Amino acid sequence: MAVPKKKTSKAKRDQRRATWRRQAALQAQRALSLGKSVLTGRSNSFVYPEDEDEDED
Known part of the structure; x- marks a missing residue:
């Protein structure tokens, strides 16, 4: 038979x-700190690939 669980205290x-x-x-x-460091270019731990040749058709 199903029995209700004890109520969890507010604390x-x-x-x-x-x-x-x-x-x-x-x-x-x-996340904010990482975003700021990436935008300022001072990030050493985040690798962001930069595509130098984007328009190759």
Whole structure:
């Protein structure tokens, strides 16, 4: 017979949400930092292929 699960406490719920938000904020910060470094040309870790001969027909 199906039995309902125990209710998760608000503290545990808030703790999980805080972890998810912290991880998302960190990823957003890293993405923004990488984007800025690529646009300024100061990136050493990101390889962006530049096509020198684009119009070859």
